Amino acid sequence: MPESGDTPIRRQSVRPVYSASRLSTYESCPLQFRYRYIDRIPRTEESIEAYLGSRVHEALSVLYHTVQRGGGPSLSDLLKDYHRQWGECWHNQVKIVKQDRSIDHYKEFGERCLVNYYQAHQPFNHGEVLGLECQVATSLDPDGCYKIQGYIDRLVCVGSGRYEIHDYKTSGRLPSQGDLDVDRQLALYQLAVEERWPDAKEIDLVWHYLAFGRELRSKRSPKALDGLKRSTIAVIDRIEADTEFTPIKSRLCHWCVYQNICPLWTDHSDATGTAYAPAVGDGRSMEVRTSVDRREPDIQSIARDALREAITLAAEPEGAEIRFGEHGQLWISMSHSDRKTHLNSAADGWVRLSVESLPLLFRQMELARLSAPFVEKLQRYLALSSQEDWYGGH
Structure with a gap:
C-alpha cells in the first residue's frame, strides 16, 4: 500500500499530483493534511491497524508473484511469509489505540484474513494479472492541471475489454452497497486504467473484505465518472485555496500520528498526548503507545x-x-x-x-x-x- 506522491502541496510552480488518500486526509482533518503534505513533518508512529494492513497486502502480493512465476503457493507458505514479515518489519513506534486488544490479537486477525482469502480463491487463476501494486496516473481535466495517481493492489484482465480493479481491505466493518457505489478511490483508478488501456470497455471495481471472506463489487457509468471528476477537482480547489487548515476533532484523532503537536490536544498537562506501556511479542521487547482520555477543549x-x-x-x-x-x-x-x-x-x-x-x-x-x-x-x-x-x- 504505497503512499502516492510525497511532493509538497504548496510553494512550488507546478501543481502537485494528488491521490485518493491525500484527499481523504484533507476531508478528515485539514491540519493533519498540512502537517503531512505541506510541512512534511516526519511520521515516526504507525497505527497497529496500518501495520497489519501492510503485512497482509505484502503477503498477498508475494502469493500472486509466485503464481505469475508458475508456482503453486500453499497456505502454510502464505502464513509463513506473513509471520516472517510481521517480525522483520516490527518497530517500537507501533501505536495501539484499543487498549483491550493485544499485539497477538491483531496478528491473529491478519492470519484469519489470509486464510479466508486463500480458501475462497485458490488456485488463483482468475483472469490475467496485469499488475500488482500497479502504479497508475491520470488527469481529471483536458489541460492536465489536476493530476491523480495511486496504486492498484491487483489489476486483472478477465476477457476481451473486461478488466477488474481489486482492493484488499482488513477493516472490521463491512460497508453497504451504497457506500461502495460512491467510493472515490477505485473509481479514480478506473479513470487511470481507461486512459492506459484504451481497450477497457467494461471495468468492475472489486473489494475483498478479508475479515468477512466477502467479495463486493461496483460499476461506474460514464455519467458517474464525469461527476467524480468535477467533485474531485472541487476538493483540490478547496485544498489549494485553504490558508487556515483548521483541525477537526473526531474519534480518528486517536490514530493520528500528529496528535502530540495538534493544538486541539496539546493544551493539557500531558503535552505528548500518549502514555507508554511495555509489551512483548515475537520474542522481543516493544514499546506500544496507547491513547489517554482528555477533556474536550x-x-x-x-x-x-x-x-x-x-x-x-x-x-x-x-x-x-x-x-x-x-x-x-x-x-x-x-x-x-x-x-x-x-x-x-x-x-x-x-x-x-x-x-x-x-x-x-x-x-x-x-x-x-x-x-x-x-x-x-x-x-x-x-x-x-x-x-x-x-x-x-x-
Whole structure:
C-alpha cells in the first residue's frame, strides 16, 4: 500500500499530483493534511491497524508473484511469509489505540484474513494479472492541471475489454452497497486504467473484505465518472485555496500520528498526548503507545455552535431542511423528489446523518443536488459530533 506522491502541496510552480488518500486526509482533518503534505513533518508512529494492513497486502502480493512465476503457493507458505514479515518489519513506534486488544490479537486477525482469502480463491487463476501494486496516473481535466495517481493492489484482465480493479481491505466493518457505489478511490483508478488501456470497455471495481471472506463489487457509468471528476477537482480547489487548515476533532484523532503537536490536544498537562506501556511479542521487547482520555477543549463547543448556525442559514438555498437533536444529532430533509433513492430517506423524508453517511453526501454533491460548501459544513459538523462524549459515551 504505497503512499502516492510525497511532493509538497504548496510553494512550488507546478501543481502537485494528488491521490485518493491525500484527499481523504484533507476531508478528515485539514491540519493533519498540512502537517503531512505541506510541512512534511516526519511520521515516526504507525497505527497497529496500518501495520497489519501492510503485512497482509505484502503477503498477498508475494502469493500472486509466485503464481505469475508458475508456482503453486500453499497456505502454510502464505502464513509463513506473513509471520516472517510481521517480525522483520516490527518497530517500537507501533501505536495501539484499543487498549483491550493485544499485539497477538491483531496478528491473529491478519492470519484469519489470509486464510479466508486463500480458501475462497485458490488456485488463483482468475483472469490475467496485469499488475500488482500497479502504479497508475491520470488527469481529471483536458489541460492536465489536476493530476491523480495511486496504486492498484491487483489489476486483472478477465476477457476481451473486461478488466477488474481489486482492493484488499482488513477493516472490521463491512460497508453497504451504497457506500461502495460512491467510493472515490477505485473509481479514480478506473479513470487511470481507461486512459492506459484504451481497450477497457467494461471495468468492475472489486473489494475483498478479508475479515468477512466477502467479495463486493461496483460499476461506474460514464455519467458517474464525469461527476467524480468535477467533485474531485472541487476538493483540490478547496485544498489549494485553504490558508487556515483548521483541525477537526473526531474519534480518528486517536490514530493520528500528529496528535502530540495538534493544538486541539496539546493544551493539557500531558503535552505528548500518549502514555507508554511495555509489551512483548515475537520474542522481543516493544514499546506500544496507547491513547489517554482528555477533556474536550472549549473551542469545540464554540465551533459546534457556529457550524449549527452556518448550516441552518445555508440549508434553505440548498432546498434542504435541517434539525438538530438534543444530543447533537443532525437530521436533513431534501426537497428533491428522488431523495429517497439517493439519501435513503425514512418514510417521512428525514435522514439522520453520521460520519458513515458522508459518501452519500458526496454523492449528492457529485449530482449537483448539494453544493460543495454546504457539504463541507455538514462534514465538519459530523466530524465534531462523532466524539463519544457528545452522546454520553455510547
